[in-house]
Amino acid sequence: MVREKRVDAEVDVLWDDFHAQVNVPSAQLRQWLLTRGSGEESFGPNPDLDLPEPGRQILQVLTKRKVDLTPEDIEVMRDAVDRIESLMDAKPPRGNADDEWRHSLLDLGHDPLVER
Template sequence: MVREQRIDPEVEVIWEDFHAEVNVPSEQLRQWLLTRGSGEESFGPNPDLDLPQPGRHILRVLSKRKVDLTPEDVEVMRDAIDRIRSLMDEKPRRGNADDEWRHSLLDLGHDVLVER
């Protein structure tokens, strides 16, 4: 007999919100983070360890199934949702700040150029 795992309704909502806000596929996010993490220097022996935070945590959550989430994963999702929404509310008018703003969102797995 297979036991059905019950997911907390709050976690269900957070899962849905997280996947709505984090709209960059995991491999694309990983490539972006590797680019950001490399800066002017070459990669170390294990490039995944050099990924910037919180992107590395977001990437880890993206690789999980909902039933495998830990309380720490749920916190990462909450934080990502809050940060993305906060940055979206602070959209600059134009100019250099626009690139910085978009890059900050990409670090969190959100691309403003992807239509919802």
């Protein structure tokens, strides 16, 4: 008999919020993080381990199925949603291009230029 792992209703809502806020595909996020992390110091033998945080953790969650989430993954998702919402609330005035603001969002897997 195969048992299906049940997902808490709160985690269900968080999963949907996380995937709505993290609107950058995982391959694009990985490429962005590799670019961000490749400053003056080079990567070690395994570049994935050297990806900037919390982007690396977000990327790991994106590779999982909902039923495979750990408590740590749930915390990463909650933190990412909170950080993205806070940054979106701090959006610079229209017409003021703020690359650092957008880069901070991209580090979390959210591109404010992508329409929903």
